[in-house]
Amino acid sequence: MRKKQVLSSALLLTAAIIWGFAFVAQEKLSDTVPPFTVNTIRSLIASVALIPVAAVTRHIKGKPLREDNPADRKKLIKAGMICGVMLCVSVNLQQFGISLYPAGAPASAHSGFLTALYIIFVPLFGLFLHKKPGLFVGIAVVLAVIGLYFLCLYDGFGALYTGDIVVLICAMAFAVQILCVDRYIGEVDGVKLSSLQFLVTGILSAILMLIFEKPDIPAILAGWAPLLYLSICSSGVGYTLQIIGQQYASNPSLASILMSMESVFAVLGGVIFLHAVPKPNEWIGCGIMLAAIIIAQLPQELLKRSVRKES
Template identity: 45%
Template sequence: MQKQQIPLKNSLFLLLAAIIWGIAFVAQSVGMEYVGGFTFSAVRSLLGSVVLIPLILISGRKNSADTAATKANSFVGSSDGTVSSIRKRKDLIIGGISCGICLCLASNFQQFGIKYTTVGKAGFITACYIVIVPIIGLFLGKKCSKFIWAAVAMALIGLYLLCITDEFSIGKGDLLVLVCAFLFSIHILVIDHFSPKADGVKLSCIQFLTCGILSGIPALLFEHPEFSAICRAWMPILYAGIMSCGVAYTLQIIGQKNMNPTVASLILSLESCISVLAGWVLLGQQLSAKEILGCVIMFAAIILAQLPQKQAE
């Protein structure tokens, strides 16, 4: 029973992350009206890192208490425990910095791409990582079942119906977001490698700190951010920083732990559906029959991708 509940819980975490990210497309678009792209990415990332510090402190106290109790009861294998602790710390730092570099590149390409294209196109092109992830995964020795490949095909059809209009053209913004999709694919695979080796919240905190610092350098050099402008963009920045960064990316790291990265990318691709729905609710955009059909096919693809997982376990 427990083995079946763990993948479901992980899937729900990833689904919640996709919902938060889908709404964040609106926040990113509105935020660019007040501040530059690098400034927005830097502030939201640093805010996301700060939000996670209280959680790390609370969990650190519990872990230190458990460690002290264990050492009091046994002195055997202390050297092995020290080596293991050093290895975990090394994996945490390297993993956090690696994830942060990938996130910095991907999020900034996306941020500037949204400026030159529509939210619907950005959502679709970003979600192309559902195809890029399994292709890259093949070169890394990660196999996918026929059910998952069928789900990938269904998801692509659903995304096409949902986001692509009759006049689809590859412009400057589309190319930037396409590069973003490739970088997010690498980000997903890097998380897949490091999430089993390190604490998810700490890993997420380090990646945001890294992303914020790296984004802040070009922001200071080229955009010269003003505090008054950041204050005017407080609402989209708070949502993007606390919810999209602090909450959603942490949900991704925790939810993706021990999960097939292709299945994870399929669930996360639902952000494109949510972005269109958010535009409908928050910006008054209407959904056509074709877009509704795309949503239905997307959800069917997610269900299909989950079935092999449960059967295999």
């Protein structure tokens, strides 16, 4: 059991590293390839890349790739379309927000931590589904607001980047998308759902690309490396590692905390690859927001055990 937990932690941390460095790839593409074009290519490649993953995982479970029951196929398609629409909104807001940061701004740091706030928005939005968030989430919200001040507003509202606002909205959209996935994940195959939602995202992004953008083939070819990283590594490999890691995880809270470390690696990736070093107040903001992200994922059972010990 100990070996499985170590393996699980290693896989989930690797996924977090991959996802964190994906912000660097997105930032490098933001100057040359427009958002809808990026997500069209990224999502369609990711959808195809996840098909063999789905085939292997289904084979291990002794099930065929195609659902035998028509009702199950219908449910999978419905889930893929709903989750895909929300994923399309989320990833395009994120890419658009990253493209709005001025040259020299630590875009990876800002976008990484602001996107990670979906972890706090998920339980807050869960209130609409009559799910009480708990005390830890309340503490996390307060810390997140303080962290947001240090990260984005320390020098006044004039220091607030337009990209910050868009990425914050993106975090809210990701929270809704996660709630949609949570609604269906127990009823459909997780990998097939992911592949289908990427397909929907790719198709919708392609329509928006043809309406609002003019794809530049030389720019796309020049950005092949970050595009493949986002498609294969971030979406395909990262998602597969998450599935395997969570399968062996004995502590869901630890698994969530490890995956949320992507925000830390987004900052490190920006420093290492883009030489975008955050200012002291931005480091403080990142630290406070990381604490908020971790606290938001602590199980309520910890609080209950603490109360029982004191009594």
